[in-house]
Amino acid sequence: MRSLYSKFTLTTILIMLLSGLISFSVSNVYYQKELKRQNDTKLTSIAMDMADFIGSHNDTDLHSYFEHLGSIGYQIFIVNKNGEEIYYGAGFREYNLPEEAKEMVLDGEEYHGVGAFPHKTFVTGFFANELKNTVGIPFEYRGLNYGLFIRPDIKLLFGELHSLIAWLVAGMIVLSVILVLISAKYLIRPIGKLNRATSLIAAGDFGIKLNIKRRDEIGELASSFTKMANKLEKTNEMRKEFISNISHDIQSPLSNIKGYMKLIKAVGTQEETRKNIDAVDSEIDRLSTLTRQLLLLSSIDSRQDLLNAQKYDLSEQIKMVIRQYQWNLSEKGMMVSYSLPKAYIVADPPLLYSVWENLLTNSIKYSSENGEIDIKLVEQEEQYEISIKDNGIGMEQDELARIYDRFYRADTSRTRSVEGSGLGLAIVHSIVYLHNGKINVWSIKGKGTTFTVRLPKEVVKTK
Amino acid sequence: MKTILITDDDQHVRFLVKELLNKEGFQTVEAANGSEAFELIKKESIDLAIIDIMLPYIDGYKLTEEIRKYSEIPIIMLTAKSQIEDKEKGFLLGTDDYLVKPFEPKELLFRVNALLRRYGKSEGENLMIGSFHINKKSYEVELDGKTYMLPLKEFELLHFLASHPKQVFSRSQLIEQIWGMDYEGDERTVDVHIKRLRERFSKGFTEFSIKTIRGIGYSLEYRQ
Numbered sequence: 001m002r003s004l005y006s007k008f009t010l011t012t013i014l015i016m017l018l019s020g021l022i023s024f025s026v027s028n029v030y031y032q033k034e035l036k037r038q039n040d041t042k043l044t045s046i047a048m049d050m051a052d053f054i055g056s057h058n059d060t061d062l063h064s065y066f067e068h069l070g071s072i073g074y075q076i077f078i079v080n081k082n083g084e085e086i087y088y089g090a091g092f093r094e095y096n097l098p099e100e101a102k103e104m105v106l107d108g109e110e111y112h113g114v115g116a117f118p119h120k121t122f123v124t125g126f127f128a129n130e131l132k133n134t135v136g137i138p139f140e141y142r143g144l145n146y147g148l149f150i151r152p153d154i155k156l157l158f159g160e161l162h163s164l165i166a167w168l169v170a171g172m173i174v175l176s177v178i179l180v181l182i183s184a185k186y187l188i189r190p191i192g193k194l195n196r197a198t199s200l201i202a203a204g205d206f207g208i209k210l211n212i213k214r215r216d217e218i219g220e221l222a223s224s225f226t227k228m229a230n231k232l233e234k235t236n237e238m239r240k241e242f243i244s245n246i247s248h249d250i251q252s253p254l255s256n257i258k259g260y261m262k263l264i265k266a267v268g269t270q271e272e273t274r275k276n277i278d279a280v281d282s283e284i285d286r287l288s289t290l291t292r293q294l295l296l297l298s299s300i301d302s303r304q305d306l307l308n309a310q311k312y313d314l315s316e317q318i319k320m321v322i323r324q325y326q327w328n329l330s331e332k333g334m335m336v337s338y339s340l341p342k343a344y345i346v347a348d349p350p351l352l353y354s355v356w357e358n359l360l361t362n363s364i365k366y367s368s369e370n371g372e373i374d375i376k377l378v379e380q381e382e383q384y385e386i387s388i389k390d391n392g393i394g395m396e397q398d399e400l401a402r403i404y405d406r407f408y409r410a411d412t413s414r415t416r417s418v419e420g421s422g423l424g425l426a427i428v429h430s431i432v433y434l435h436n437g438k439i440n441v442w443s444i445k446g447k448g449t450t451f452t453v454r455l456p457k458e459v460v461k462t463k
Numbered sequence: 464m465k466t467i468l469i470t471d472d473d474q475h476v477r478f479l480v481k482e483l484l485n486k487e488g489f490q491t492v493e494a495a496n497g498s499e500a501f502e503l504i505k506k507e508s509i510d511l512a513i514i515d516i517m518l519p520y521i522d523g524y525k526l527t528e529e530i531r532k533y534s535e536i537p538i539i540m541l542t543a544k545s546q547i548e549d550k551e552k553g554f555l556l557g558t559d560d561y562l563v564k565p566f567e568p569k570e571l572l573f574r575v576n577a578l579l580r581r582y583g584k585s586e587g588e589n590l591m592i593g594s595f596h597i598n599k600k601s602y603e604v605e606l607d608g609k610t611y612m613l614p615l616k617e618f619e620l621l622h623f624l625a626s627h628p629k630q631v632f633s634r635s636q637l638i639e640q641i642w643g644m645d646y647e648g649d650e651r652t653v654d655v656h657i658k659r660l661r662e663r664f665s666k667g668f669t670e671f672s673i674k675t676i677r678g679i680g681y682s683l684e685y686r687q
Binding site for chain 1: 550551554560561565569570573574577602608609610611612613614615617659663
């Protein structure tokens with residue numbers, strides 16, 4: 001009984017049996033409580049009609065009258081004061097009429113055996129073919145007191161109905177079982193398909209095609225399953241690309257270092273050696289920046305919530321970042337102008353620190369000597385708008401769409417005319433979105449670039 | 464002469480920094496760990512402390528925190544740790560600047576000078592004419608509510624001219640004043656810097672102008 005199929009079938013059959021049982025008991029109770037009395041009353045009035053007729057037609061022959069009645073569907077028992085007992089119509093299964101009942105009726109009272117028939121769990125009194133289960137009526141015929149006991153001949157009256165119902169029930173059960181077997185197969189087949197697809201995905205094959213076109217929950221499951229497989233495939237490709245990018249970005253400084261080391265070993269002039277050592281140094285810097293940024297990015301990715309949000313002055317933080325890069329700016333002969341009015345924000349300070357750091361260093365990197373950077377903070381109703389504008393080299397319009405991608409660099413040849421890991425803007429983007437903010441970029445090739453960050457004053461914590 | 468405390472458990476780093484600072488005319492004292500550094504700060508008159516974060520016994524954070532209880536001297540943290548949280552922690556505990564190893568020697572000098580300037584009595588005067596404000600400590604210029612952070616020489620040139628309005632200076636006088644006697648470049652450097660200053664302040668240029676006095680040199684005039 002392991003498979004869903006057999007479980008399903010068995011359960012359905014058990015449910016059918018159980019519901020049959022329950023509905024039988026319920027209808028039995030209904031018969032006992034309600035129908036039994038009605039049946040009794042109905043029979044009593046029929047018996048009274050019979051007794052009235054024979055009582056008022058003393059010229060009619062008692063035997064032929066009751067024989068006639070017996071043949072059209074009644075089981076009849078007649079008793080008289082002389083102790084004569086006669087049966088008409090079909091016989092009873094049990095002749096268990098108590099003596100007191102006979103005497104009671106002969107004394108002129110009614111007997112309600114149908115109404116008083118005791119109830120048993122699995123027997124409906126309606127079908128109990130017993131002498132006890134009758135209605136008794138007294139009548140007088142040719143001066144003699146009689147007792148008339150009748151019940152309908154169920155077999156005669158409902159014989160065909162009986163077999164009809166039997167066939168109906170049997171057909172219902174047999175067909176239900178067969179159809180349940182078939183429909184269970186139909187219902188469960190897609191689950192098997194999904195299962196096989198899952199093992200394919202587990203084995204690394206994402207190109208699955210599920211031939212399930214249904215509109216129910218299983219159909220929905222199948223379509224979301226297909227979506228998931230596509231997403232997984234994309235993620236897998238991204239991961240592969242990511243790894244190939246990363247290994248390229250680690251491998252190339254390493255091979256450069258190796259090359260310079262060879263040159264150093266070969267012992268050139270002191271000047272040459274110093275140059276080579278400097279080159280090794282800068283390659284090491286590159287590697288260390290890369291790993292640092294990767295670490296940061298993965299720590300942002302794993303953060304769902306701003307755990308360390310606190311209220312602080314945004315403008316003071318941005319000024320601190322500018323001061324931190326004063327040297328780099330001065331080295332490149334660049335001027336920074338800023339207008340940073342006080343701006344209190346609830347946010348994660350170290351994360352935003354790296355936003356400003358990345359944007360500022362980008363602007364420095366992609367500016368020409370003696371360039372200018374303008375930083376502006378504007379308070380709006382529910383947010384701050386911070387723009388960082390440079391008059392550097394700018395970007396083409398088609399490059400702008402991809403700048404937030406990891407490892408994307410506008411410099412596609414990776415010739416490294418400008419140092420960078422290609423992760424900075426991906427980090428900025430992740431952090432700004434983590435704060436429910438927005439980042440926009442505006443750029444013209446050769447004219448400069450402006451990044452605009454909009455941050456809500458108070459980040460609504462998303463759970 | 465300014466005295467600078469170098470705290471680092473790596474003697475090579477201490478040596479490098481010491482050489483660098485001595486060449487620039489600073490006096491130096493060295494400490495290999497936190498408690499040594501703390502003793503020196505209490506005993507000697509120290510103008511600036513350079514502190515490594517990864518120190519034995521008492522780390523750089525703790526040391527900074529302790530120093531702050533006694534003294535207001537400027538502190539530069541020097542460290543290989545570079546995660547963003549560390550920076551934040553350093554600033555919270557009262558460090559003034561932060562430099563990540565490996566660093567450029569010139570950058571360290573720049574930062575030492577900037578900090579000493581900000582903390583010490585500046586040689587020149589702060590200038591304030593209308594909405595035009597030159598802050599000699601932070602090396603910043605304010606104009607119409609906007610702050611400008613200029614490259615070093617440009618700032619010094621502007622400050623010098625602004626301190627002596629309407630006086631005419633020849634190129635060689637300016638070279639001597641700003642770049643020093645032993646500057647080897649030619650006088651056109653002055654022209655380049657003046658040109659840049661004019662370009663930078665061309666927009667919203669309301670408070671002053673730099674005039675070229677043909678055949679002689681330059682002069683700054685306030686507008687009124």
